[in-house]
Amino acid sequence: MIFARIIYALNWMNVGAIFFLMGPDLGATVSGLGTLTAASYLGVGIMQVPGGLLVAKWGPKKVSVVGVFLCSLAALGTSVVATIPEIAVLRFIVGAGMAFVFAPGVVIVARLLRGGKSGMGVGLYNSAYSVGGLLALSGWVVLALATGWRLSLAISGSLGVLSGVLTWVFVPRDEVNLVSSVRKAPLLTILADKQLILVGLGTLGFDMSNSIVSGFMIYNLTSIKVASATVAGLTASLVTVVPIFTSIWGGRVYDRIERHRSTMTLGVVVSAASLAVGSFQTLYAAIACSMIAGVVVGLGYTFAFAGARDLHRGGKEYEGLAISWVNSIHLTGSVVAPVFFSYVVEREGYSQGWLWSALFALAFIVPILLTVGHWRRGPT
Numbered sequence: 001m002i003f004a005r006i007i008y009a010l011n012w013m014n015v016g017a018i019f020f021l022m023g024p025d026l027g028a029t030v031s032g033l034g035t036l037t038a039a040s041y042l043g044v045g046i047m048q049v050p051g052g053l054l055v056a057k058w059g060p061k062k063v064s065v066v067g068v069f070l071c072s073l074a075a076l077g078t079s080v081v082a083t084i085p086e087i088a089v090l091r092f093i094v095g096a097g098m099a100f101v102f103a104p105g106v107v108i109v110a111r112l113l114r115g116g117k118s119g120m121g122v123g124l125y126n127s128a129y130s131v132g133g134l135l136a137l138s139g140w141v142v143l144a145l146a147t148g149w150r151l152s153l154a155i156s157g158s159l160g161v162l163s164g165v166l167t168w169v170f171v172p173r174d175e176v177n178l179v180s181s182v183r184k185a186p187l188l189t190i191l192a193d194k195q196l197i198l199v200g201l202g203t204l205g206f207d208m209s210n211s212i213v214s215g216f217m218i219y220n221l222t223s224i225k226v227a228s229a230t231v232a233g234l235t236a237s238l239v240t241v242v243p244i245f246t247s248i249w250g251g252r253v254y255d256r257i258e259r260h261r262s263t264m265t266l267g268v269v270v271s272a273a274s275l276a277v278g279s280f281q282t283l284y285a286a287i288a289c290s291m292i293a294g295v296v297v298g299l300g301y302t303f304a305f306a307g308a309r310d311l312h313r314g315g316k317e318y319e320g321l322a323i324s325w326v327n328s329i330h331l332t333g334s335v336v337a338p339v340f341f342s343y344v345v346e347r348e349g350y351s352q353g354w355l356w357s358a359l360f361a362l363a364f365i366v367p368i369l370l371t372v373g374h375w376r377r378g379p380t
Contacts (some may be wrong), residue, residue, distance in 0.1 A: 009132025034342030043095025045332030052324030059174030067100025072160025123251025133240025200329025205268030242294025
């Protein structure tokens with residue numbers, strides 16, 4: 001599951017990392033990157049709930065295997081198509097496949113730990129995502145420069161297929177009591193749960209910094225010529241390196257503290273501050289931006305998904321659906337971030353893009369403040 005999560009993140013982030021090579025070949029600018037990023041978020045966002053329903057009906061292992069193969073084959077296909085619209089369709093499919101991977105993976109990892117602690121399970125899983133992001137934003141830049149962007153995408157898609165095979169062979173079969181028919185009452189209970197909706201909306205405050213730094217930082221720095229592609233990749237990768245540690249730390253904090261709402265609120269403020277630092281458009285500011293964003297992204301996502309598992313009022317077999325619902329809300333909403341950022345950049349420049357995105361992120365303090373103060377439940 002950890003290996004599959006690493007390759008999942010690699011196939012999620014590598015297009016943004018190597019777009020400085022793709023753009024000239026495809027005749028595209030920052031708006032093209034915004035379109036591809038938005039397509040991925042749309043696919044992963046709207047398919048979260050169907051994925052969660054399938055977890056309840058089929059079990060987490062089967063759903064995660066289907067998702068890994070779907071997103072990996074679409075990522076592999078990206079290496080051979082020739083236009084932005086064609087790639088956008090495939091990126092939508094990549095996102096849709098990934099929607100079938102995340103929630104089942106959280107459920108599987110949390111249960112394999114045997115302790116039932118939501119925070120530590122999600123923290124470990126998110127750390128694996130950060131390792132994959134590091135490969136995408138640094139290693140894949142070097143690989144694409146050496147082999148060409150098409151071959152680099154073919155390699156990452158093939159690794160995804162391999163991770164699907166390994167998941168199918170080595171992950172234990174689902175417990176019988178985790179598979180059931182989907183009942184209407186708990187489904188409606190989860191979808192109408194005010195706390196889950198508020199957590200999902202509040203998580204958009206972290207999405208703003210994560211999606212913009214990971215998706216646009218390399219293209220930004222190479223466009224304004226303040227860093228080489230390799231240095232830009234290393235700079236952007238800080239947003240994934242730092243969460244390797246802060247995701248696990250965030251899990252420990254979540255499992256021990258009582259003030260989950262206050263901690264999430266502070267995290268959104270710092271997330272917005274990281275984007276404001278990025279508006280200075282120097283290499284040192286970019287490094288600080290990526291590092292600060294990485295600190296709060298690791299903690300914020302861990303809190304959000306552990307909170308989804310603990311706050312929902314459905315049965316145990318619907319944990320995946322609760323996580324998927326929170327994920328659906330914030331990921332579908334994240335379509336706005338790359339579109340908004342690329343729109344402002346094309347009209348006002350990169351500095352204004354970062355600054356206005358920072359102000360936008362602050363708005364997501366409001367839904368966090370409307371949640372209950374304490375989210376954690378006891379071991380299950």
